[in-house]
Amino acid sequence: MPALVVSAGERASVRFLEFFASAIRNPHTRRAYARAVGDFLDWCAGAGVSSITAVQPLHVAAWIERQTQSLSAPTVRQRLAAIRHLFDWLVTGQIVPHNPAASVRGPSHTTKKGKTPVLDATEARQLLDSIDVTTPIGLRDRALIALMVFSFARVGAALAMRVEDVYVQQRRLWVRLREKGGKAHAMPCHHTLEAYLHEYLEQTGLRDEPTGPLFRTIARGTGQLSTTPLPQANAYAMVRRRALAAGIGTAIGNHTFRATGITAYLRNGGTLENAAAMANHASTRTTQLYDRRHDDISLDEVERIRV
Template sequence: MTNTLVSTSAPPLPVLVAAAGERASIRFLEFFTATIRNAHTRRAYAHAVGDFLAWCESAGVPALTAVQPLHVATWIEGLTRSHTAPTAKQRLAAVRHLFDWLVVGQVVAVSPAASVRGPRHVVRVGKTPVLDPAEARALLDSIDVGTVIGLRDRALIGLMVYSFARVGAALAMRVEDVYPQSRRLWVRLREKGGKVHALPCHHTLEDYLVAYLDGSGLRDDPKGPLFRTIGRGTGRLSERPLPQASAHAMVRRRAAAAGIETPLGCHSFRATGITAYLANGGTLETAAVMANHASTRTTQLYDRRGDRVSLDEVERIRI
């Protein structure tokens, strides 16, 4: 019966879970398919849980109900030696949430992860690489927009810079999510947790999006994905949405072609836009609203104006 309920989005059953019986197996699968809606979170949690239960099996833990806080703590201690503190904390959170779910389902009596503390980690400034305005401008200007690929890439990068959009939200957009309102072009983004976020376009972003829509012929397919792959050997947009891995590869390729040595990722454009906005007199509170952050403390992690101050001060050391 369990096999008929397995979703393609659920991870394979670990040995300890399968050995615990059908009830435990179903509850385990429900944790991933019923409680976690974000595909990236599901993959990350499945990796963490699978790693922990495989470790338990190799350590000689005989059953799922025999997992103790000592096992969780020892596993986390090993993770802190080979991984960063945020990674260890995220994996502990995955294991903790799973066992909480199993406790509620009466598969195990108590959660062995509840009393285990993760490594201490304090973050005041984000680590995401950021471009200065001149570099961002050079990157955008370096893209050849004589092809639909160039129009697409410039529009996607511009969207992440000027609207502070996460790459996942940008790639989830449909053509109809770019629409006119109050004589300006607006974009509609579906962010984490199912939150829908709309904001007007910067005039430069408006130019990029209009050029892309006009050059791609996508206006006749409002329900279709906005950013698409290129059909093999055709040079034309396909019906398939652009995957995140392809977007990351595109960003690295465009940055290299523009002579930018900073190791960029898609999230760099979000941080670049927020930093540029704040450097030009924008407020932290408004930046948080534009970025759809629940707290300004999150927005502060993207504020890299201090990097410029630090560099200026270092240059005072004249020898």
């Protein structure tokens, strides 16, 4: 518990804990907000603020100004949002009379294209073909990467899947994803993904465990799947390791495959509206951030500079 919260009394301490336990359900958001709030309160303590009830707009503004010197604008805006939400919660709990972050503006930020590294179709195929699928871990890794490419799934939704979330409907294999905000989303499988998932489920025997996690860690010393869901950090390490082994120089991450799939779909005649529906985006403006078709145009134009 931060010292500035403790000094405000027991009611403030309980309300502070309730903010993270009750008001924020997403674990990733909770982690990011806790980090931002901890940094802010540590800075306030160093600046001589005696209690969380003594925080003023000037303190928030000074901290935000320091953040902009070392962090990107989106990160600073997220951190300011964390402070605003916390103090809103404290105001409604009658711990503080007003929100000191309400009047503080964050840095401006406008973007029309995301920063996620993207693979072209040849590189994506190269990566999938490079995986040795004679072992359970190879079958798992190929199925996970293909799921993210061909269904535009977020890695969090993919890793939260159970075996029963791969099912047959209308004579096709479908996948059921639980996306951010608790939104359920179902998609038919691309024929390549269907083949990979069938092989993964059959050869590992997972079909007999419908309520178990679909993607699992490997039991130590056995080379076989455990009963533990694969953590997101492990999936990231796997992706980087597989890319290196396949000779891919792009510094990819888990989100790369979502952007790769969307770009490949649009490049082959798909519509932005359908891409948004397949990716479970509320707006096509979000989907446009994943569209990297214009990267090829830029590269071609750069080569026109002949000196």
